[in-house]
Amino acid sequence: MKNIGLYFGTFNPIHIGHLIIANHMVENSNLDEIWMVVTPHNPFKKKSTLLDNHHRYEMVYRATEDYDKIAPSDIEFKLPQPNYTVHTLAHISEKYPTYTFSLIMGEDNLKSLHKWKNYETILEHHHVYVYPRISEGIVETQFDQHPKIHRVNAPIVEISSTMIRNAIKEGKNIKPLLSTSVWNYIDEMNFYKK
Incomplete structure (x- = not known):
């Protein structure tokens, strides 16, 4: 049975930090593939900086x-909004019954996992792979001894999409922080310049 890691994000834009983490996770754990799940625009929130x-x-x-083991996913685009991770996991598990699905998250998200809708259900049925965040240091959480939580010693990458958007707006060169094809698309479409 194929074990898929789900890496959720707005990816506004996706940058090399996301790719470094995804690649490290798939190469240094028992995950067979990583699906980059693009989180849809929440129709109830006005966020002008979020691209369609x-x-x-x-x-x-x-x-x-x-990347052979990393793929994009638009699975949440067709789900009712606002959406919760527990619903996405139920939907995707039903759609792909021969796969198992695990979550990938940063330590900062692990700290607030107990506030997620039906987090107990998520942990009952899915494993969670956690990568470190420098801004957090090592964070003690109620989940530290949980058998479904796996800390992966991934590289710490301090790049944010917000930083990239701001730099583009200010006319700075951020090419090294993006894959060439993503930079070309942003440049061609004139994104984030205003």
Whole structure:
């Protein structure tokens, strides 16, 4: 049975930090593939800096096309909004019954996992792979001894999509922080310049 790691994010835009973490996770754990799940725009929130779903999916597609074990996913685009991870996991498990699905998250998310809708159900049926965040240091959580939580000693990458968007707006060169195909798409579409 194939074990798929689900890496959720707005990916606005996807950058090399996301790829470094995804690649490290798939190469240094028992995950067979990573699906980069593009989180849809929440219709109840106004966020002008968030590109349309199809543009963010296109960037993830371009960023991952050279990776055999990393793929984009638009699975949440068709689900009712606002959506919860527990619903996505139920939907995706039903759609792909021969796969097992695990979550990938940063330590910062692990700290607030107890506030997630039906987090007990998530931990009952799915494993969670956690990567470190420098801003957090080692965070003690109520889940430290949980058998379904796996800390992976992944590289710490301090790049954020917000930082990239701001740098583009200020006319700075951020090419090294993005895959070439993603940079070309952003440049061609004139994204984040205003």
